Amino acid sequence: MFDRAIALWNRLDAGLGAVPAALALLALRIALAIPFWRSGLTKWDGFLNLSTGARYLFEQEFKLHIFGQAFAYPAPLTMAFLAGLGEIILPILLVLGLGTRFAALGILGMTVIIQLTVPDGLINFHLPWFAMALALVVYGGGTLSADRLLGGFFGQRVKGSARPAR
Numbered sequence: 001m002f003d004r005a006i007a008l009w010n011r012l013d014a015g016l017g018a019v020p021a022a023l024a025l026l027a028l029r030i031a032l033a034i035p036f037w038r039s040g041l042t043k044w045d046g047f048l049n050l051s052t053g054a055r056y057l058f059e060q061e062f063k064l065h066i067f068g069q070a071f072a073y074p075a076p077l078t079m080a081f082l083a084g085l086g087e088i089i090l091p092i093l094l095v096l097g098l099g100t101r102f103a104a105l106g107i108l109g110m111t112v113i114i115q116l117t118v119p120d121g122l123i124n125f126h127l128p129w130f131a132m133a134l135a136l137v138v139y140g141g142g143t144l145s146a147d148r149l150l151g152g153f154f155g156q157r158v159k160g161s162a163r164p165a166r
Helices: 002-017 021-041 052-061 076-096 100-117 119-139 146-153
Strands: 063-066 069-072
Touching: 021 076, 021 100, 021 119, 052 076, 063 100, 076 100, 100 119
Parallel strands: none
Antiparallel strands: 063 069
C-alpha cells in the first residue's frame, strides 16, 4: 500500500514537473506587470501630463521611512514622473518579454522604494512583487518571450531568455 502511494506521488510529481517553465515565466511576467500597470494608469492625465493626484501624493503624502524617520521625497515631481513612466513602460516590457531581466530589475528597484514609502505593505504586496521580480531577473523571460524570439531571428541567443545550456 505504502509503495503504491509513493509511486502515485512520484507520477503526480513528474506530471507537474512536465509543465513547461515558459508557461510559469509568462504567468510571472503578467502577474507582476498588472499591479504596476494599473498603478501607472492613475498617475497620468493625458500624454506625459502627471495627474493632480500623483502630484499631491508625491509632494504632500509620500515619505521615505528610513532609520525610523520619515523624509520627504527629493524632487517629488521628478520622482512622480519617473515612477509613472516606470509603471507604464516596465509592465509592457515584462508582458512582451523584451529585456525581461532589465525590466524586472527596474520593478525590483521600484518595489524597494515603494516599501520604504509604505512600510505596512511588505507581507501582502511588496514581498510577493520582490520575489516575482527576483525570479525574472534570475531566470529571464523564458521561451515565450520577445527576448527569445529576437535571439532566434538574429541567429543567436539573446541573454535573459532562460534556455538551458546545450
